[in-house]
Amino acid sequence: MALYWKLVIDCGDPNVLADFWAAALEYLVEDPSALIAQLRAAGQLPDAAVVDYGGGQRFAGLAAIRHPEDPFDELSDVGHGRRLLFQEVPEKKIVKNRLHIDVHGGDGSPESLETLVERLERLGAERVKLVDQGPAGRWWVMHDPEGNEFCAA
Template sequence: MPLHWKLVIDCADPHRQADFWAAALGYDVEDNSALITALLESGYVSASLVTEHHGRRAWRDAAAVRHPDDPVDPASGTGLGRRLLFNRVPEPKPDTKNRLHIDIHTEADDRPTTVDRLTNLGATVVRHVDEPAGSWSILKDPEGNEFCVH
């Protein structure tokens, strides 16, 4: 039986990263406010673990995005399918190439438009690659994580 998984990305600002990647992929930022409110009211979590983002309660040190067509747990707001989870960590990203990265696929003639859209969202272009095996663009998200646009 296949296992359920999500991609977890360490970062300095999980909400900024979630906003970027939701816009980049057409995903939804998860809304965990109902769960957070219930946990605060029951005393299970402290207010120090919570912030406000987009006018609703959110976890201070974590945010996630989910594919809009996948199911959601109504009690927690957690996506039950394709997800990216962003966790705040104290150390900065090492100035080395990622060992794992996201590839975004577009139609070949849409790649320049997609790259422009992503740079307007806060990505930076590292370089464009044109090889016999194909062509793609390498970008960095707002925190310097590399990803490719094919």
């Protein structure tokens, strides 16, 4: 059996980042509404632990996305494969990330890179710096909506 994983990302607004990264990576935002309803009906989940968002309910301070082809739990919608979990923290990001995501799209041509970067900008990303290392590669360093660095290549 292959291992499954999740990368946990601290942030200010988990739902905004989950929506951005789901669109950027073509993943699915996990929908825990059925689990939340079950837990609330059993009196096991206080109102403060839940937020209304996007027409459904999510756990307060958490949102996750999963790869659409990976297995998942039917009740909780939690992915058992490639997954990103966004976790609310009180402090803002201060320094450069020590870990980042590289988003690849197209055939690596300048035109496909520009198409990818423009799509990411429409989703809320911001260009920071073009890195051109000639034959070794060319990519954009970008910021997601909360200022986390990632690369588009």
